Amino acid sequence: MRFATYESSGAEHSAVLDADGDRLHPLDESLTALVTRGDPDALRAAGERALAGPAGPRLAEVRLLAPFQAPSIRDFVGFEAHIEGVSKSLDGLEHVPEVWYRAPAFYFTNPHASYGAHDGVPVPAGCRVLDFELEVGAVIGRSGRNLTPDQAGAHILGYLVFNDWSARDLQKPERELGLGFSKGKDFANTLGPWLVTADEVEQHRDADGYLDLAMSVSLNGGLIGRDTLANASWTFEEMIAYATRDAWVRPGDILGSGTCGWGALAEHWGRNGERTPPPLQPGDEVTLTVEGLGTVSNRILPGPEQAYLPRARKRGRSPRP
Structure with missing residues (x-):
């Protein structure tokens, strides 16, 4: 099933798409409530009830929102090709750092900065080098802790x-400080266009356990990158197992695959030796498509003119006795 949340006539609704992907059948409660309850069977039952009832608006008549409010978002760095290109662009490295191969690293990003599939995304304050990143997010359906990869699949x-x-x-000064990302990442993420249940794409799983889903990105209508999710260096099951070591994942948590090969401008810059294509500007339109999951397309909007940047006071006082 494909579940969506949309805005129509100023009100927010959740729905399941019909088989043709044209009509939205409203659910009897919000998708956020259904997902975070941690009962996938109840979600499916709600979808079946909705499909048995009258159809709501056509997809073309509404504004799609982020499908649900995620409690947390962990973003992995799962593609070797992306690390190779970005490392050269940002750090001047000609190789993938050896530490990357040791475990599927991730960071926590902002779950409250989500945009819908076709929303405009403003340039963040103080930014002159804006970039996109093409990824797939796996949504947790049941709580889990200290999971093995074999167990983790049942939690997706x-x-x-x-x-x-x-x-x-x-990002650059944040990397130099060594505390991880903050303002370079917390201003926006696009989620959508809908939540596709795991069974819908299971037929794309290859012999090694990876989902072989074609991924592509276009800038202003021209294709500039493509890859497959099967080129990730870890499966989602392996990444979830690592994330749950000594920690919980909860229903609605999202785990990003990491950016695929050629899935970001920074990769092009590293491989080309120059910022070609140039950083995103207001008016640019970025379109991401993943086989079986759909398409999101966002236009860049102007952002704030001024950036609040409080500098530290240098404290030279002796400590109190």
């Missing part, structure tokens, strides 16, 4: 397209 409710927008120039 479904998948969605995930654009992890990046302010590369804001």
Whole structure:
């Protein structure tokens, strides 16, 4: 099933799409409530009830929102090709750092900064080097802790397209400080266009256990990158197992695959030796498509003129006795 949340006539609704992907059948409660309850069977039952009832609006008549409010978003760095290109662009490295191969690293990003599939995304304050990142997000359906990869698959409710927008120039000083990403990442992510339940894409799983889903990105209508989810260096099951070591995942948590090969401008910059194509500007339109999951397309909007940047006071006082 494909579940969506949309805005129509100023009100927010959740729905399941019909088989043709044209009509929305409203659910009897919000998708956020259904997903975070941690009962995938109840979600499916709600979808079946909705499909048995009258159809709601056509997809073309509504504004799609992020499918649900995620409690948390962990974003992995799962593609070797992406690390190779970005490392050269941002750090001047000609190789993938050896530490990357040791475990599927991730960071926590902002679950309250989500945009819908076709929303405009403003440039963040102080940013001059805006970039996109083409990813797939896996959605947790049941709580789990200390899971093995074999156990983790049963905890995946479904998948969605995930654009992890990046302010590369804001990232640079954050990397130098060594505390991880903050303002370079927390301003926007696109989730959507809908939540696709795991069974819908299971037929794309290859012999090694990876989902072989074609991924592509276009800028202003021209294709600039493509890859497959099967080129990730870890399966989602392996990444979830690592995330749950000594920690919980809860229903509605999203785990990003990491950016696929050629899935970000920074990769092009590293491989080309120059910022070609240039950083995103207001008016640019970024379109991400993942086989079986759908398409999100966002236009870049102007952002704030000024950036609040409080500088530290240098404290030279002796400590109190």
